[in-house]
Amino acid sequence: MSRLVATAVGLAAMLVPALAAAQRGGDGGSPLSVLMLLAALSILPFVLVMITSFVKIAVVLSILRSALGTPQIPPTLVITGLSVILTVYVMAPTGAKVHEAVKPVLEQRQGREASLLSGAGAEALYEAALRAKEPVREFLVKHSRPRDRAMFRDLARRLRPASQRGAVAESDLLVVVPAFVIGQLAAAFQIGFLLFVPFLIIDMVVANILLALGMHMLSPTTVSLPFKLLLFVLVDGWYLLTQGLVMSYA
Numbered sequence: 001m002s003r004l005v006a007t008a009v010g011l012a013a014m015l016v017p018a019l020a021a022a023q024r025g026g027d028g029g030s031p032l033s034v035l036m037l038l039a040a041l042s043i044l045p046f047v048l049v050m051i052t053s054f055v056k057i058a059v060v061l062s063i064l065r066s067a068l069g070t071p072q073i074p075p076t077l078v079i080t081g082l083s084v085i086l087t088v089y090v091m092a093p094t095g096a097k098v099h100e101a102v103k104p105v106l107e108q109r110q111g112r113e114a115s116l117l118s119g120a121g122a123e124a125l126y127e128a129a130l131r132a133k134e135p136v137r138e139f140l141v142k143h144s145r146p147r148d149r150a151m152f153r154d155l156a157r158r159l160r161p162a163s164q165r166g167a168v169a170e171s172d173l174l175v176v177v178p179a180f181v182i183g184q185l186a187a188a189f190q191i192g193f194l195l196f197v198p199f200l201i202i203d204m205v206v207a208n209i210l211l212a213l214g215m216h217m218l219s220p221t222t223v224s225l226p227f228k229l230l231l232f233v234l235v236d237g238w239y240l241l242t243q244g245l246v247m248s249y250a
Helices: 002-011 016-023 031-050 054-068 076-109 119-142 146-158 162-167 173-212 220-234 237-247
Strands: none
Touching: 031 054, 054 076, 054 173, 054 220, 054 237, 076 119, 076 237, 119 173, 146 173, 173 220, 173 237, 220 237
16 A cells, blocks of 8 residues: 555656645645645546556457447446556556655654645655656656657647757656657557457448348347357457556566
8 A cells, every 4th residue: 555655646746846835935734735735636546547557458448348339338337447457457566666766755754743734744745756756757758659759849849938948858747648648549549449350340240141131120230249249258358458458568
């Protein structure tokens, strides 16, 4: 659990500096500090989804459900839960690196009663976030495409004044995060295409057979569904798909 908490701290690195800056003026919590902390916590799930493998896994599983022709089976809750579990498998090494990076800061805070809304608490959280974001940045760079990073770097530079364009690097989180997301979406769509092909062939074969038999009133999708499920079970599709998704990050 401590590793998961440390990972969450690292992923919120872009939100913590503002909180720390707001606390430098005093030791007690202020309404503004509480508001900023609550805003950071509300955005944290979105950040966790966008910079982990959850995007790719969830999209692939959703495409698989559409390819099978069962829009309600498995339920969305099951797909989301399986995506979260597989994401934990994928992000475990990164979480371990984040935990090791913030471990000194966490050990220094043990035994202290300073609140996170105090100046000392915010500064400690800021230092932990700076230490934790480097393993996360390494994961994002490793699994993003160079051309995507170059594109977002150029876009960020074009939107800035000429005097600040050199400050944008290809390894900045502002560049790496969107590059990682669109790379994950592209990979998910490629996998989805490969998943769709065999099921589409089954639909076409069944439709041609029904037309040849003159059964125009019978839906080809209804007839082909058992055969698609049988094919998926015979090839042990869940095993192959989950193994392939997890090992694609190895």
